[in-house]
Amino acid sequence: MREQYxxxxxxxxxxxxxxxxxVFALFQSPELLDFPExxxxxxxxxxxxxxxxxxxxxxxxxRDGVKPYPLKHAGWSxxxxxxxxxxxxxxxxxxxxxEARIDEKTGTARPTPHPLQGxxxxxxxxxxxxxxxxxxxxxxxxxxSCTECHTLL
Amino acid sequence: xxxxxxxxxxxxxxxxxxVVMAPLVAMLIGSIPPGRGFWREFAVGIGxxxxxxxxxxxxxxxxxxxxxAPYGIDVVYHFHRAISLIAFFLILLHAVIIFAxxxxxxxxxxxxxxxxxxxxxxxxxxxxxxxxxxxxxRIKLGLLYERWRVIHGYVxxxxxxxxxxxxxxxxxxxxxxxxxxxxxxLAVSWVLALVYVRAVKPWMMSRRPYRIEEIAREHGSSWTxxxxxxxxGGMKFNPGQFAWLTIGRPPFSIRExxxxxxxxxxEPDRIRITIKExxxxxxxxxxVAPGTRAYLDGPYGSFTIDRYAAVGYxxxxxxxxxxxxxxxxxxxxxRHDARPALLIYGSRTWADATFxxxxxxxRARLHLxxxxxxxxPPEEWRGECGRITAELLARQLPExxxxxxxxxxxxxxxxxxxxxxxxxxxxxxxxxxxxxxxxV
Numbered sequence: 001m002r003e004q005y006x007x008x009x010x011x012x013x014x015x016x017x018x019x020x021x022x023v024f025a026l027f028q029s030p031e032l033l034d035f036p037e038x039x040x041x042x043x044x045x046x047x048x049x050x051x052x053x054x055x056x057x058x059x060x061x062x063r064d065g066v067k068p069y070p071l072k073h074a075g076w077s078x079x080x081x082x083x084x085x086x087x088x089x090x091x092x093x094x095x096x097x098x099e100a101r102i103d104e105k106t107g108t109a110r111p112t113p114h115p116l117q118g119x120x121x122x123x124x125x126x127x128x129x130x131x132x133x134x135x136x137x138x139x140x141x142x143x144x145s146c147t148e149c150h151t152l153l
Numbered sequence: 154x155x156x157x158x159x160x161x162x163x164x165x166x167x168x169x170x171x172v173v174m175a176p177l178v179a180m181l182i183g184s185i186p187p188g189r190g191f192w193r194e195f196a197v198g199i200g201x202x203x204x205x206x207x208x209x210x211x212x213x214x215x216x217x218x219x220x221x222a223p224y225g226i227d228v229v230y231h232f233h234r235a236i237s238l239i240a241f242f243l244i245l246l247h248a249v250i251i252f253a254x255x256x257x258x259x260x261x262x263x264x265x266x267x268x269x270x271x272x273x274x275x276x277x278x279x280x281x282x283x284x285x286x287x288x289x290x291r292i293k294l295g296l297l298y299e300r301w302r303v304i305h306g307y308v309x310x311x312x313x314x315x316x317x318x319x320x321x322x323x324x325x326x327x328x329x330x331x332x333x334x335x336x337x338x339l340a341v342s343w344v345l346a347l348v349y350v351r352a353v354k355p356w357m358m359s360r361r362p363y364r365i366e367e368i369a370r371e372h373g374s375s376w377t378x379x380x381x382x383x384x385x386g387g388m389k390f391n392p393g394q395f396a397w398l399t400i401g402r403p404p405f406s407i408r409e410x411x412x413x414x415x416x417x418x419x420e421p422d423r424i425r426i427t428i429k430e431x432x433x434x435x436x437x438x439x440x441v442a443p444g445t446r447a448y449l450d451g452p453y454g455s456f457t458i459d460r461y462a463a464v465g466y467x468x469x470x471x472x473x474x475x476x477x478x479x480x481x482x483x484x485x486x487x488r489h490d491a492r493p494a495l496l497i498y499g500s501r502t503w504a505d506a507t508f509x510x511x512x513x514x515x516r517a518r519l520h521l522x523x524x525x526x527x528x529x530p531p532e533e534w535r536g537e538c539g540r541i542t543a544e545l546l547a548r549q550l551p552e553x554x555x556x557x558x559x560x561x562x563x564x565x566x567x568x569x570x571x572x573x574x575x576x577x578x579x580x581x582x583x584x585x586x587x588x589x590x591x592x593v
Contacts, residue, residue, distance in 0.1 A: 003231045003589050009166070010235035017173060017206075017243065021198030024177045028188030063260055071268050072323065075255025076189055083187050 044084035109149035162223035176201040200247030206240035211346040225455030270322020277315030358404035373505040387422035392484035396451025417483035429473035463558035465493040471563025543574035
């Protein structure tokens with residue numbers, strides 16, 4: 001009887017803890033309850049480049065990317081990045097980035113003036129040694145990431 | 154149970170729950186980091202609660218009398234065992250959920266790139282797993298009780314320390330004065346509990362030593378140690394209680410074992426403890442030399458008539474379970490307690506019936522009836538035989554059986570069978586007291 005009392009007490013405690021954890025998780029998931037998001041993020045860095053058409057941040061910021069996110073962010077969903085890292089107002093290009101790649105009208109990367117069919121390896125023509133080389137700060141970026149910013153005309 | 158005890162037990166349950174929940178509440182105070190999805194936050198919540206529960210185990214097993222008094226220490230120890238399983242389940246679930254909902258986090262397990270806080274978390278989880286496995290399967294693993302206690306103590310501390318390092322290293326909900334202050338307060342309280350249990354309390358015990366005055370053989374492969382206080386007044390206890398005994402070693406050693414007092418509570422300066430040869434430590438008890446120094450940590454336990462006032466009592470004992478009953482009967486005799494008492498005492502053979510002559514002596518001083526029940530009776534035996542069953546109890550219990558309180562002490566299967574038998578007879582279970590020490 002006494003052992004059962006202890007067991008019942010422990011199970012009740014465990015159940016209550018699960019319940020409180022659910023409440024906590026719901027509180028931290030306002031999208032599930034349609035709460036206005038009030039959480040302020042002061043520590044997360046601003047996004048210093050335009051993100052209008054860029055959806056998959058992991059292209060450049062994945063673990064193997066040019067500017068990988070910290071290990072603590074491993075496994076976070078793609079959509080969660082911009083919940084903390086908001087674009088700076090009038091998002092300017094990275095400091096030191098080439099002005100030449102920015103379209104003056106849109107403020108975004110210049111569009112690709114030629115079709116891409118059969119030319120998936122951008123680095124073949126735009127490598128650092130090529131005539132139409134990309135800026136030095138683009139070195140190391142995978143070919144698939146080019147069209148995320150440089151879209152077709 | 155008195156109203157005061159009920160209130161005290163409710164208070165400690167409330168305190169326990171508040172401390173377990175404190176990290177979750179603190180996470181929502183001050184600057185709140187943004188959520189990372191329901192399942193990830195749920196996993197973090199149960200992980201924090203699990204760690205807090207693991208840290209609180211130092212208090213549950215610290216034998217703090219204020220905490221154990223309202224329930225009885227056996228209830229607290231059983232709760233410790235049950236809640237450990239739940240805490241381990243929560244911590245394991247924490248890891249499983251995070252890896253399941255965010256497979257990208259598996260990169261943190263890569264030996265070449267795993268950050269230190271991930272390694273700490275992993276080893277902490279492993280340590281808790283070792284603690285749980287060695288506790289559940291100690292006998293199957295062939296671990297001696299003393300060795301198990303050492304492993305249990307050190308690995309538990311390592312587990313909690315590593316888990317704490319994991320929380321600090323991840324740091325997501327450990328920023329800001331409130332959150333950081335709470336985790337520091339929790340960690341400090343756990344360390345203080347450890348220091349008290351492992352250093353302060355043994356030091357206090359070392360100032361109240363005992364000497365083994367005599368060691369006497371009893372029936373049923375049992376031995377009675379008589380302890381006399383060395384330079385102090387002894388230990389006041391309630392009849393039926395027990396203490397942790399350390400013999401021939403300093404009290405800082407964790408080689409201590411719980412045993413019931415068999416002497417009268419009216420003799421705090423001449424304490425007797427009766428021990429049956431059952432295991433590694435107890436089988437060597439006969440070798441203890443008179444004059445050996447000993448230490449007692451106690452008294453503990455709620456198996457006492459002083460806690461449950463009744464018009465009369467029924468004691469049902471099996472084997473060495475007679476020991477606390479002997480203490481109760483001796484105390485009743487010394488107090489000239491005239492309340493009626495019935496003792497139903499099960500032994501394997503007549504030769505195994507510990508204290509049988511001394512019980513006869515007590516019959517002359519008390520309103521006491523004794524029923525011996527022998528599993529293997531001699532041919533000339535005319536008394537009760539076999540096990541203590543509902544039929545036997547129906548024959549032997551007095552007419553006012555509903556008004557009496559029942560105290561059962563003996564091996565686990567015997568206790569279970571007797572409780573079921575009493576239940577079958579329609580006796581109210583709140584009048585049935587027992588203590589169970591089948592912890593590991």
